[in-house]
Structure formats: C-alpha cells, structure tokens
Amino acid sequence: MPIQKSDFIIVDYTGKVKETGDVFDTTSEEIAKENKLYKEGDIYEPRLVVAGEGWLLKALDEALLTFKINKKDSVEIPPENAFGNRDSEKVKLVPIRRLAARGITPRLGAQIEYDKRLATVRTMGSGRVTLDFNPPLAGKTLVYEVTIQKQLKTAEEKVSALIHRRIPAVEVEKFNFKIVKANVTVNMPDESFYVEGIQLAKRGIAMDIQRFLPELTTVQFVESFSKPEAATPKKETKKKTATKAAKKPAKPKKETEKTTAKPKTKASVAEKKPKAKPKAETKTTKTAKKTTAKKTTKKAAK
DSSP states (O other), X not given: OOOOTTOEEEEEEEEEETTTOOEEEESOHHHHHHTTOOOTTOOOSOEEEETTSSSSOHHHHHHHTTOOBTOEEEEEEOGGGTTOOOOGGGEEEEEHHHHHHTTOOOOTTOEEEETTEEEEEEEEETTEEEEEOSOTTTTOOEEEXXXXXXXXXXXXXXXXXXXXXXXXXXOGGGOXXXXXXXXXXXXXXXXXXXXXXXXXXXXXXXXXXXXXXXXXXEEEEEEOOOOOOOOOHHHHHHHHHHHHXXXXXXXXXXXXXXXXXXXXXXXXXXXXXXXOOOOOOOHHHHHHHHHHXXXXXXXXXX
C-alpha cells in the first residue's frame, strides 16, 4: 500500500548530484564519513517525515507518496524542481580589501555572509573575489535514493517520534510519557535539562502533538529533581572490615603470645635465683671458737 498524505514514516535517504555523483546530504553516518560530509555533533539516523508537510524538498516529499515500505526507491529531480537554475545576475566581483574591512577572510569554495546574503567564493585573484549568490546546488539535477523503513500507526509511536525530532540529543527511550484520554504527560529525563533551547523544544513538541494528533488537546511536561540518597558509612565500614578480615588469615594464638610477652627484667631474674648457702666452717674456725669458750669459762670461775 502506498504512502498517504499525513502518514508518519521513518525515512533513510542519500542525495547526490547527478552530473558528478557527489553526495551532498545523507542520513547515514557511514556515507557521510566516506564523502567527507561528517560533522561532529550532528546526528545521522533515519528521519521522521510526515508526508506532504514539506519537511523535505517539495519534489522529494511528493515522490514519497509513490514509494512503498522497505523497498529502495530513487527519484531524479531537475534543477527547476530543486534549487532552481543558475542566475548570472547573482554573481558579483568584490574587492578583497572590502571583505577585509568587514573582517572577512575569503577562501576558495567557502561560503560567507555578505550584505546579509549567503555567497560562495568561486574565484580569487588580482585583488578581487567572485561571489556567487546562487544556492550551491542551483542548476544541478539531483538524485535521491530513499528507503521508507517504517510507518508509525499508534499514538504512542507518533508522540515518541515527535519528541525525538525536537530533542534528538537525548535517547528517546529515556522519555516516559502517558496518554490518558485527551492529555499527554511527558516526564523529562535529567539529560534534557541541559539541552540548549529546551524550552523552545518543549513548545514545539506540544504544538506538533496538538496539530498532528488533534484528539490530544493538553500536553504537560514534568521535571523532577530527586534528592540523592544519604550515605551509610556504618555498613560500608563493616563491609570493609569484613573484607580485610577475609583477606588476612588470623595468626595462631601461640605466636601472638610470644609476640606480646614482656621481656624479663634483671630484677625479676634476681628474684628467681636461689639464695646462697652459708659457707661451711673450717677446722681452724672451730678450734678458735673452742679456745675462746674455755677462756670465758675460766674467767667466770675465778
């Protein structure tokens, strides 16, 4: 079944210049890198398109209505239906010093803003620069290779896709939303709080939902700030102690006793030494005692 106007579809495409085969636009990161189109920070992925809403080049948007899902198709778009034919009146010669006075340093092939218009530097020389105010793809026949990967049917799928279209930097799975009767409540994830232009993005999401899903009349965004959980140092300490105890094997008790025993002091050693025995009396000592005793007895008798 072909695509109908206002259908929600996910489209993968690559645009080339027919005359040269140069790739100028793609939803594939691999193709962008191969053709030196890759830009850091840009998001390369299949895009949401609401058929007939002009989200793509008009001729390409119209061609989608003839394509089928999961089938690779292509469309050739002539200049008049793309970016128009080249107009020689839009090519001007400008002195380099005039650009320098405005702080502009031209480079061959670069796009610059001059007199509030975008121009491409085509040639440089003799103190002058050729500025081409035609669109870069003017006069080119374009070829688009397109695959419609999926058609979104449910309201939940469509709301999710509309959110992602406006806030592609945050993973769509992180947005929790509920649809209750005519109301949509979108819980904003923490990562979305710091997205540049988030308020405008929310406004755009609400307008898209109300436009493409008219049965949903109210869109509410909820931003929650939760207090971080209090730390539990006691439990952690016990865990650490238990871990250390498990890692270090306990020492045998005998070894501990030997290590902690106090060294013996000189005093304690001296206390434990047995007392010296009195020296035995010699014969000379005994004789002297007897003689002294006899003399004492004789004096007493007198």
